[in-house]
Amino acid sequence: EVQVVQSGTEVKKPGESLKISCEGSGFNFTNYWIGWVRQKPGKGLEWMGSIFPGDSDTRYSPSFEGQVTISVDKSINTAYVQWGGLRASDSGIYYCARAREQWVADAFDIWGQGTVVTVSS
Amino acid sequence: DIQMTQSPTSLSASVGDRVTITCRPSQTINTFLNWYQQKPGKAPQLLVFGASNLEGGVPSRFTGSGSGTEFTLTINGLQPEDIATYYCQQSYSRHKTFGQGTKLEIK
Numbered sequence: 292e293v294q295v296v297q298s299g300t301e302v303k304k305p306g307e308s309l310k311i312s313c314e315g316s317g318f319n320f321t322n323y324w325i326g327w328v329r330q331k332p333g334k335g336l337e338w339m340g341s342i343f344p345g346d347s348d349t350r351y352s353p354s355f356e357g358q359v360t361i362s363v364d365k366s367i368n369t370a371y372v373q374w375g376g377l378r379a380s381d382s383g384i385y386y387c388a389r390a391r392e393q394w395v396a397d398a399f400d401i402w403g404q405g406t407v408v409t410v411s412s
Numbered sequence: 413d414i415q416m417t418q419s420p421t422s423l424s425a426s427v428g429d430r431v432t433i434t435c436r437p438s439q440t441i442n443t444f445l446n447w448y449q450q451k452p453g454k455a456p457q458l459l460v461f462g463a464s465n466l467e468g469g470v471p472s473r474f475t476g477s478g479s480g481t482e483f484t485l486t487i488n489g490l491q492p493e494d495i496a497t498y499y500c501q502q503s504y505s506r507h508k509t510f511g512q513g514t515k516l517e518i519k
Contacts, residue, residue, distance in 0.1 A: 326508065328456075328510075335497075335499065335510060335511075335512050335513040336448070336450070336456065336499050336501075336510040336513070337510065338501070338507065338508045338509060338510060341508065350506050350507065352413070352507055352509075353413060353507070386455055386456070388456075391458070391461060396503065396506075396508070397444075397446075397461065397503045398446035398458055398461040398462075398501070398503055399446075399448075399456075399458060399501075400458045400461075400467065402455040402456055402457070403455065404455060405455055
């Protein structure tokens with residue numbers, strides 16, 4: 292089965308660091324762009340950025356550049372997004388998703404279940 | 413970045429109705445336009461890619477059309493299970509922006 296499975300719920304305090312993950316299976320992970328999408332409570336979808344595991348080419352939304360780091364370990368078919376110092380405004384659901392076609396940063400056809408991140412003192 | 417504007421932001425319709433959602437990018441994007449459906453508490457699902465191509469398994473009552481700077485998603489014969497929020501997304505530029513969403517409710 293083609294799927295991406297995300298790491299579990301996180302509850303953190305402001306200023307703490309965090310790294311969440313997205314593991315792909317059932318497809319050639321190296322050849323597909325993986326995107327990250329944030330959804331704040333009750334709000335819409337925000338594209339954060341995408342990474343191509345084959346060469347780690349990474350693109351960030353201007354809204355997220357410098358705020359998060361997207362990375363990948365292709366040896367274990369896993370993509371990550373990390374924060375160096377969380378803020379309450381980082382609370383939300385974070386989805387990873389696979390691009391529909393190999394090599395092409397196109398529509399996302401396979402979505403993870405979402406990782407809930409809560410940042411609160 | 414390309415800004416994506418959806419209209420309406422919310423919509424109430426009856427079972428069996430024809431429903432149309434519009435998406436307008438701030439610049440031309442050829443047909444690099446995708447539509448997603450998100451049901452409450454669930455991850456989004458791809459409905460339409462490349463403006464008019466139905467993703468596998470999506471009911472044929474969903475139709476996407478348009479090019480350039482105006483796109484539409486049409487549901488012909490609304491069903492109760494279509495209650496969701498619908499998002500457009502452009503995949504033309506390096507930065508893949510979403511529209512703000514259209515929340516669809518049943519009357």
